[in-house]
Amino acid sequence: MNSKLTLRLEDNLIQSAKKYSAKTGKSVSKIVSNYFALIDVMLSEKPQVVSRLTSSLRGCLKNESTAVSEEDYKEYLERKYL
Numbered sequence: 213m214n215s216k217l218t219l220r221l222e223d224n225l226i227q228s229a230k231k232y233s234a235k236t237g238k239s240v241s242k243i244v245s246n247y248f249a250l251i252d253v254m255l256s257e258k259p260q261v262v263s264r265l266t267s268s269l270r271g272c273l274k275n276e277s278t279a280v281s282e283e284d285y286k287e288y289l290e291r292k293y294l
Contacts, residue, residue: 219244 221229233240262270273279 229240229243233243236243238246
C-alpha cells in the first residue's frame with residue numbers, strides 16, 4: 213500500500229534530489245523509498261558469526277611494513293620451486 217508523506221527539507225537538498233532524480237531516471241519518491249529500505253535491511257541484519265580461529269587472527273597484519281609485495285612473492289616461489 214502506498215501512502216503520501218510530506219518532507220520538509222532545505223531548498224538546496226530538494227534541488228540536489230531533483231537533479232539526481234533526473235540523472236538516474238528514478239523519481240525522488242523511489243530514491244527515498246530505496247534509501248529507507250536499505251536502512252531497514254542494515255538494521256535488521258544479524259551480526260556475522262566468526263570462528264575462534266578467525267577471531268584470533270583479526271588484527272595480526274596491522275602494520276603495512278609486514279605486507280608482502282608481488283616481487284617478494286615471486287622471489288619466494290622461484291626459490292621454492294627452482
